[in-house]
Amino acid sequence: MPGSAEYEAHKGLRPQFGTSGELAVQTGIFSELGCRRVIQYAFELARKRQRLGRVTSCTKANALNHGMTLWNEVFDDVSAHYPDIAGDWQNVDAMAMRLMLEPEAYDVVVAPNLFGDIITDLTTVLQGGIGLSPGGNISRTGPSMFEPPHGSAPDIAGRGIANPLAAILTAAMMLDELGRPQWADRVRAAVGRVVEQAQALTPDLGGSAGTSAVGDAVVQGL
Numbered sequence: 605m606p607g608s609a610e611y612e613a614h615k616g617l618r619p620q621f622g623t624s625g626e627l628a629v630q631t632g633i634f635s636e637l638g639c640r641r642v643i644q645y646a647f648e649l650a651r652k653r654q655r656l657g658r659v660t661s662c663t664k665a666n667a668l669n670h671g672m673t674l675w676n677e678v679f680d681d682v683s684a685h686y687p688d689i690a691g692d693w694q695n696v697d698a699m700a701m702r703l704m705l706e707p708e709a710y711d712v713v714v715a716p717n718l719f720g721d722i723i724t725d726l727t728t729v730l731q732g733g734i735g736l737s738p739g740g741n742i743s744r745t746g747p748s749m750f751e752p753p754h755g756s757a758p759d760i761a762g763r764g765i766a767n768p769l770a771a772i773l774t775a776a777m778m779l780d781e782l783g784r785p786q787w788a789d790r791v792r793a794a795v796g797r798v799v800e801q802a803q804a805l806t807p808d809l810g811g812s813a814g815t816s817a818v819g820d821a822v823v824q825g826l
Contacts, residue, residue, distance in 0.1 A: 659691050661692070750774050752771045
């Protein structure tokens with residue numbers, strides 16, 4: 605940052621803005637193997653969920669017409685191997701609008717990292733806020749890693765008001781991955797009862813309870 609020793613040591617390497625004609629290029633890498641791996645996982649997940657039986661690809665080939673064209677071609681190829689699962693696609697901007705108007709129309713959404721980051725934040729708000737959002741980094745070849753997307757919330761550290769439900773629901777996601785869906789369903793049901801009863805909620809959900817009190821309520825629900 606300006607004023608730091610590192611900044612002062614390197615600032616001369618960059619020409620002045622407005623006079624340099626400087627150009628920045630960002631490259632996105634799409635491999636057929638990488639696209640196929642994540643898209644196949646999405647179709648397997650839709651089959652496992654047994655809900656709407658649909659995978660929607662979040663794309664933007666009209667703007668990213670090389671990498672996303674490969675993504676779309678792989679999506680069509682994978683979709684053809686899952687006749688029991690409907691496959692469709694939407695451009696990310698249209699999907700953002702439709703998610704607000706008709707979220708129940710979606711089952712599993714598969715997206716590259718950039719679009720996935722955007723629409724997951726959007727759907728977090730739809731379901732009640734980031735304090736209710738579980739998250740996992742799923743590996744097909746080794747241990748997966750699970751963490752709530754909100755991170756450690758350092759701005760409220762030590763105040764005892766952080767919403768623990770995202771971390772608890774993340775644990776339920778981990779139980780699913782470990783082959784214990786019945787246990788995962790029990791955890792989610794307990795969280796659902798706590799939210800429905802609205803007697804022990806943290807401030808972000810309109811309540812006045814602390815982190816420990818909400819956790820205790822979930823334990824009682826179990």
